Amino acid sequence: MSYEYFLILAFFSAAGFILQRSFKIQLFKSLKQMLAFYTIYLLLGIGWDSLAIYRGHWIYPGKGISGIYIGLMPLEDYIFILVVGYFGLVLYHVTAKKI
Numbered sequence: 001m002s003y004e005y006f007l008i009l010a011f012f013s014a015a016g017f018i019l020q021r022s023f024k025i026q027l028f029k030s031l032k033q034m035l036a037f038y039t040i041y042l043l044l045g046i047g048w049d050s051l052a053i054y055r056g057h058w059i060y061p062g063k064g065i066s067g068i069y070i071g072l073m074p075l076e077d078y079i080f081i082l083v084v085g086y087f088g089l090v091l092y093h094v095t096a097k098k099i
Contacts, residue, residue, distance in 0.1 A: 004064040005076040009083050016087040025093040027086075038082060043082035049073055 020027070028034040052058055053072040060074050068075040 002064065002066055003058055006066065009076065009079050012083050012087050018089050018091040023094050023097055025090060027089050027093065028069055038085065041085045049077055
């Protein structure tokens with residue numbers, strides 16, 4: 001299935017959204033703070049992943065991804081970086097509220 005990775009990302013995005021709404025979590029105080037976080041997070045993630053791909057530490061064999069590449073990385077990897085950042089923040093806030 002060529003969109004399997006997208007389905008996994010959609011699942012974690014939806015799970016994060018549901019948790020955020022259920023626990024009434026506000027992740028950022030302003031749009032500027034959100035844009036700064038995701039810009040820095042995305043730039044670091046792209047640098048890290050691109051270096052790892054360039055050095056041969058990991059590859060994307062083609063099965064399970066769309067085949068759309070931006071630079072060395074498939075489109076799904078860019079989205080993965082954003083989803084992991086979002087889901088991680090939501091989980092952090094959920095556990096902070098529960099403790």
